[in-house]
Amino acid sequence: MELSKRQETIIEIVKKHGPITGEQIAEKLNLTRATLRPDLSILTMAGLLEARPRVGYFYSGKATDRVLADKITRIKVGDVKSVPIVVPEDCSVYDAVVTMFIEDVGTLYVVRQGGLLEGVVSRKDLLKTTLGGHDIHKLPVGVIMTRMPNVHMTFENDSVWLAAHKLLTHEVDSLPVVRAVPGSKHKDYEVIGRFSKTNVTRLFVELGEGA
Template identity: 45%
Template structure:
């Protein structure tokens, strides 16, 4: 898989105008920011562009060879997924916050007594709760989590490209990796950060191979 003409043009725009916002890039094409979301996600996940909140996009100068690019995007999710961090639906919001910061993760997966995935609790969920409610030590996470079927999942045999597209399209930070035979059983997770780290490391390794 090679970069598309539009993606190549986006890189040139960023080189010339960096730092530049996503909205400003979209304006150059006469398109909406949402239309370019997948392209921007691909370019940042491969390390070609860097995005900084409230600043914009920068060109990193990182080259990606077409063959390497193709190889990386066809790697299965199973090869980069990491262990999920799961909590019971009965624990309190206070306990969930403690767990989230103790393990330095962006989201927690919520399970029932049968170890089935029933929800996802993100930092955004916790922030919304903290603004509008009190007594976190008495409120179970089941009251504020995002519930099934509103959770986007992926299977281990799907590609990293599919994972990145889902994360970008749905504007989420994490995807539970589920057992294809047991859709409620979580066997791993993949995040935006995990995918980006993988591509950056792969790019670094291609430039500085170890013998």
Template identity: 40%
Template structure:
């Protein structure tokens, strides 16, 4: 990833300097840098700048591993709900499953959209009858959603999360019938990626094959 390579070469380096190297504005990089810090790829110190995170200080192994890994290798099992489920039951599912996002499927079990805590909060605030509304009325509908394919790389997932400022990306398998929505194959979340980085770093420290 170009940002990581720049930080490795120039660390410590400020966000302003990175933006200048890349020819973009500082706000454009803000979400990318925040995600990389969250994933442990970069560290940051106030008034000092960015430098490589613990995971990357010793070698390039994790970055090389990320470059070669496919989404299908790291995707998790999503929390799917039917589009007929009520907002009330969606809220309960969200907390029971400790999920950041719910994937919505239609009656054919195909991907229909996503519902986030923010979506549910918006509809319930000051709306006494919101609990009985179906999630199909509040979800973000496919295809207006950033998604992944199983053969995309983990770095593709990181870039999409960073560019679109999302915490979770559905992994979809296209349908042979173009009139049908795709099938949900899994999902990739920031939690997945953080756990993956931790596993890679631990394996390297112990001298074990990843």
């Protein structure tokens, strides 16, 4: 956005003296309020200045950041989620590692009949176990997984921002995207997707392309 010399000057004045009224700005420029009206409209519409009734104009240099924040918080987990990779609870640690390599994911979700979430197993969990001298062909993932209700989850309608925040707060690489099973006694959740730092990275790259 190209600003005229006078518009640049107005911004400087508001930055320095804001909040400041239109009359006061006009005075400083030796112009009438009417002359400035189009410039002030343009600067306000463009989000560079903000006008508050009975207060005046002030500089909103954070306009760009707010545009960005708005956009980021509007995108939903459901818009970017991946296909979940699931294994049953009696899957051996060995088979879990093989599945992880074949599917090229960092986290597996452990489910029972109906795709209901029982737990999650990360690369870290598997690495720790393979190091521990267990018989990984016999040991089931159910023994080493993080079990419900200690699993951090996300929902399709959560904002990507909230889900990304959860990844950081709980220091996990991925969250199962779930749907609460209506009327279930035990607070059952069906796994319907996977949300990871890779999804965030992909979205970030897409946003940077101005897509």
